[in-house]
Amino acid sequence: MFIAMNRFKIAPNRENDFISIWKNRESYLDEVPGFKEFHLLQGASNEEYTLFASHSIWDSREAFEAWTHSEAFRKAHANAGTAKGVYLAHPEFEGFEAVL
């Protein structure tokens, strides 16, 4: 099992705009081999930002990496990250292998 997370710093009071972007996005993930589950996660808030993380579960790191090189990935990200004033920084990717 492999978990792929992208961490997002979102501007205060723009949390609902960020959630809407994800809600209305066509991810095409259901057609991707090795994909198991997706969630958008909301973490802690401070004065500067609210932390969010995209969280997807895959059969393996290989399945995830194959997706990042696919046409489905390109389509899903064609309009990503264009909402003005919502994103305070580039997302930070972290990949995790389940060892237990």
Add this chain to the structure above:
Amino acid sequence: MFIAMNRFKIAPNRENDFISIWKNRESYLDEVPGFKEFHLLQGASNEEYTLFASHSIWDSREAFEAWTHSEAFRKAHANAGTAKGVYLAHPEFEGFEAVL
């Protein structure tokens, strides 16, 4: 759904010691109301440390917080963090609510 993660910075070449600690630990989680699933995750390595994360899935934040105040939690953490030279820093907790 609530996801509780603790991020650990582990000394280079001590990764297997860290995994063994978790493998041999009695978590008592299966008896806890609202607990769904636990994994230990291994992330990226650099020259200074390897990132690990404990990753547990709960029905709700309330279920997780009730566990942190329980006898089961106290028992599970009675011997935590005592392995010399394995942990480079205190773990950093992050809690996430699934919003999608």
